Amino acid sequence: MYIGALVGCFGDAYTGEGCLNRTDALAFHSWEVELFAKEDIDFFMAGLMPNAEETLGLAQAISHVEIPYIISFTIRRDGCLPDGTKLNDAIEYIDNNVYLPFLIPLAIAQFALAITALIHVLRHPRYRFGNKVMWVLVVL
Numbered sequence: 001m002y003i004g005a006l007v008g009c010f011g012d013a014y015t016g017e018g019c020l021n022r023t024d025a026l027a028f029h030s031w032e033v034e035l036f037a038k039e040d041i042d043f044f045m046a047g048l049m050p051n052a053e054e055t056l057g058l059a060q061a062i063s064h065v066e067i068p069y070i071i072s073f074t075i076r077r078d079g080c081l082p083d084g085t086k087l088n089d090a091i092e093y094i095d096n097n098v099y100l101p102f103l104i105p106l107a108i109a110q111f112a113l114a115i116t117a118l119i120h121v122l123r124h125p126r127y128r129f130g131n132k133v134m135w136v137l138v139v140l
Contacts, residue, residue, distance in 0.1 A: 004043045005036035007058065013048035013074055016082035025057025030064070037065040044069035050082040052090040059098045114139055 010028055011018030020028055036044065044062050049055040049071055062069045073081055073090060080086050085093070121135040 002042040003040075004045050005039075005041045006045045006047055007032060007036075007062075008047050009049055009051060009054050009058075011051070011054070013050055014082065016050035016074075019051035019054045019083070020057060022053045022057040022060070025054040026060050027057075029058045029061040033058075033061045033065055037067055041067065043067060046071045048072060048074045050074040052081060052083060052085040052093050055090065056094055056097055059094050063098050 007029065009016075010020045010025070019025075033044070044067055046055065046058055046062075046069060049058070050073070055071060055073070059069065059071065071094065073087060075087060076082060081090055117139045118136065121132065121139055124132075124135075127135060
């Protein structure tokens, strides 16, 4: 079982009214993020985020405590957030402005698993399906 902490925007999650800018969001959300982080949670869930700026501030606050997080955006029928930002632009904006510390251990673990699987494939004498070349390609 995993324990997650749900955090949300300051303003209206459906219209974006009253949402914070990045600087104010970082200051506002830092206290709740730090409070949850002391409780040994496994991840954060930022739910129904309607505004790219506040989402960035919240993501920066979470990244300071180095706990993985998931962001769920509020999306209009046209594929944009209520503040008018296109979904892919909002994701790129967050990705380009937040350090994601959980990706480093994840990449190391993925690399270690790939090496382990490759060694197993190379040492294995027979295969139920395919051949050694096929399994090396699958692992890599």
